[in-house]
Amino acid sequence: NAGVMQNPRHLVRRRGQEARLRCSPMKGHSHVYWYRQLPEEGLKFMVYLQKENIIDESGMPKERFSAEFPKEGPSILRIQQVVRGDSAAYFCASSPQENVGGYTFGSGTRLTVV
Amino acid sequence: AQTVTQSQPEMSVQEAETVTLSCTYDTSESDYYLFWYKQPPSRQMILVIRQEAYKQQNATENRFSVNFQKAAKSFSLKISDSQLGDAAMYFCAYRREGWETSGSRLTFGEGTQLTVNP
Numbered sequence: 001n002a003g004v005m006q007n008p009r010h011l012v013r014r015r016g017q018e019a020r021l022r023c024s025p026m027k028g029h030s031h032v033y034w035y036r037q038l039p040e041e042g043l044k045f046m047v048y049l050q051k052e053n054i055i056d057e058s059g060m061p062k063e064r065f066s067a068e069f070p071k072e073g074p075s076i077l078r079i080q081q082v083v084r085g086d087s088a089a090y091f092c093a094s095s096p097q098e099n100v101g102g103y104t105f106g107s108g109t110r111l112t113v114v
Numbered sequence: 115a116q117t118v119t120q121s122q123p124e125m126s127v128q129e130a131e132t133v134t135l136s137c138t139y140d141t142s143e144s145d146y147y148l149f150w151y152k153q154p155p156s157r158q159m160i161l162v163i164r165q166e167a168y169k170q171q172n173a174t175e176n177r178f179s180v181n182f183q184k185a186a187k188s189f190s191l192k193i194s195d196s197q198l199g200d201a202a203m204y205f206c207a208y209r210r211e212g213w214e215t216s217g218s219r220l221t222f223g224e225g226t227q228l229t230v231n232p
């Protein structure tokens with residue numbers, strides 16, 4: 001039973017380019033969460049999605065950031081026109097429908113904007 | 115809004131000794147969950163231990179145990195018989211009960227970097 005799969009593991013983008021981060025949840029998990037970890041900081045909630053629905057995006061920056069979790073395929077976190085401040089580790093986590101505990105996290109994608 | 119505070123940016127312990135990591139939180143909720151996650155250099159977030167607020171008994175997982183003081187809003191992690199593999203960043207996290215929109219998010223502290231000396 002594979003865990004939460006994130007790719008790529010490392011991503012380098014020039015300022016102004018687009019970054020697309022992918023997350024495949026654990027088999028049977030229908031809830032996906034994205035968190036961002038800036039250097040030397042804890043993880044900060046960004047968005048919570050279920051299949052084809054954004055449930056809570058209150059942690060997402062208002063501009064340039066979007067997320068989706070389609071009926072088929074992985075969840076995608078998309079950052080348009082990246083800036084240096086977007087450099088961070090982005091973590092995806094998943095949980096089953098009725099989760100009474102913590103989530104299972106992926107290994108994260110480290111985004112570096114040059 | 116809920117907040118989680120870890121007042122020890124760094125801690126160190128000798129191998130085989132015991133160390134306690136501190137965590138306090140602020141919430142107006144009565145039902146919630148608390149977690150300790152471990153993040154080694156590989157960056158993988160690993161769940162160490164979980165505590166349900168309605169349970170008075172402190173959670174224990176092998177060498178890891180917590181001291182949950184609900185009235186004081188304190189949730190410390192004790193690592194006994196420390197091993198070199200315990201060296202990592204440790205994060206305390208909070209989640210409120212329920213599945214409404216904000217109920218599922220985890221709120222993390224800033225972390226405590228644990229060094230284990232041989």
